[in-house]
Amino acid sequence: MKGSWVLGKVAGIKIQVHWTFTLLLLWVLFSNFREGGDGVSALFSLALVLVLFGCVVLHELGHALMARKYQITTRSITLLPIGGVAALEKIPEKPKEELAVALAGPAVNAGIALVLLLLLPLRHYAGFEPEDWETFFSQPSVAGFLIYLFMANAMLVAFNLIPAFPMDGGRVLRALLGFYYSRARATEIAARLGQAVAFLFLFLGLFLNPFLVIIAIFVYFGAYAENQMVQQEDRLKGHTVREALLTQISLLPCDATLQQAIDLILKGTEKDFLVVREGGVCGILNNAEIARAATRPDTPVSELMLGEFPSVRPDAGLTETIQLMSREKQKFLPVLEDGRLLGAISSENISEFILLRTAAGHSTAT
Numbered sequence: 500m501k502g503s504w505v506l507g508k509v510a511g512i513k514i515q516v517h518w519t520f521t522l523l524l525l526w527v528l529f530s531n532f533r534e535g536g537d538g539v540s541a542l543f544s545l546a547l548v549l550v551l552f553g554c555v556v557l558h559e560l561g562h563a564l565m566a567r568k569y570q571i572t573t574r575s576i577t578l579l580p581i582g583g584v585a586a587l588e589k590i591p592e593k594p595k596e597e598l599a600v601a602l603a604g605p606a607v608n609a610g611i612a613l614v615l616l617l618l619l620p621l622r623h624y625a626g627f628e629p630e631d632w633e634t635f636f637s638q639p640s641v642a643g644f645l646i647y648l649f650m651a652n653a654m655l656v657a658f659n660l661i662p663a664f665p666m667d668g669g670r671v672l673r674a675l676l677g678f679y680y681s682r683a684r685a686t687e688i689a690a691r692l693g694q695a696v697a698f699l700f701l702f703l704g705l706f707l708n709p710f711l712v713i714i715a716i717f718v719y720f721g722a723y724a725e726n727q728m729v730q731q732e733d734r735l736k737g738h739t740v741r742e743a744l745l746t747q748i749s750l751l752p753c754d755a756t757l758q759q760a761i762d763l764i765l766k767g768t769e770k771d772f773l774v775v776r777e778g779g780v781c782g783i784l785n786n787a788e789i790a791r792a793a794t795r796p797d798t799p800v801s802e803l804m805l806g807e808f809p810s811v812r813p814d815a816g817l818t819e820t821i822q823l824m825s826r827e828k829q830k831f832l833p834v835l836e837d838g839r840l841l842g843a844i845s846s847e848n849i850s851e852f853i854l855l856r857t858a859a860g861h862s863t864a865t
């Protein structure tokens with residue numbers, strides 16, 4: 500994530516903190532002094548927040564290490580003021596595995612809460628009256644620190660298990676629905692419920708806590724985006740590159756100038772081009788590159804083209820191709836069969852394919 504500082508690595512996973520996290524610390528200090536606190540109580544609050552976020556890191560590591568069991572790597576864990584984000588390479592598709600990964604995070608906090616409960620002299624507090632609690636919490640103490648930490652971890656468990664997809668509880672729900680419905684249908688139901696809960700968060704947040712408003716926005720758009728992705732994958736399932744292959748494409752020779760590419764763009768609807776030499780593809784000339792160099796039309800395309808790129812086979816799945824494109828940050832790739840150029844595949848054409856498939860699906864379903 501941009502604007503993050505790397506703190507270190509745990510089990511090979513980069514732990515980083517986003518700069519906005521400092522705003523949270525400042526806010527903690529500010530509210531401490533506004534409530535008449537002194538230096539000691541400020542340190543107490545800061546330490547509490549830092550230890551609590553340590554628990555959040557452990558929560559995310561819970562997800563990451565469980566995911567590793569299913570051969571899914573985690574690129575990083577980022578701390579934000581509203582919590583942690585573990586960047587898993589992908590979400591497991593099998594309901595049982597998704598259930599385990601989603602539950603692993605809250606399970607860590609449940610474990611921490613349990614240990615704290617065992618450490619605290621609970622019998623001692625049994626006879627406490629409300630005013631005893633007031634005096635107890637008015638002075639920073641180790642026992643008070645542990646009680647706060649216990650409550651925070653218990654709340655983390657409860658909050659994360661709210662079925663607001665794509666929060667943990669929402670993933671648990673989708674995984675459970677996945678035992679009865681298709682992944683696409685299960686995601687749709689979980690996402691709808693997630694968006695409904697987001698509205699509730701928004702409403703409560705406006706009166707109670709601004710952080711809840713931010714979480715509501717994250718949940719709402721997160722649910723939308725992930726549902727879109729799953730529905731798209733579902734429509735592409737079983738379809739191959741051959742079905743969305745672009746065959747009417749202009750090829751640029753290696754010694755062509757940028758002007759030739761500009762002419763082709765103006766004459767037709769093509770935006771990106773393959774550059775060929777002796778029948779083989781030697782480069783990809785992207786639209787963005789053409790636009791960037793447009794003021795120098797004499798530039799040879801060989802200077803602007805991308806020289807290293809993957810190619811796709813016609814029998815490759817469209818889902819895998821989309822994943823490859825997003826990994827390589829490429830929207831246009833050559834399609835080769837046994838070294839022979841068949842055409843190209845573009846993300847735009849895949850979108851078109853999805854659109855036509857959806858329209859066809861609707862007309863045959865009714």
Ligand SMILES: [Zn+2]
Nearest residue numbers: 604605659667
């Ligand atoms: Zn979690």
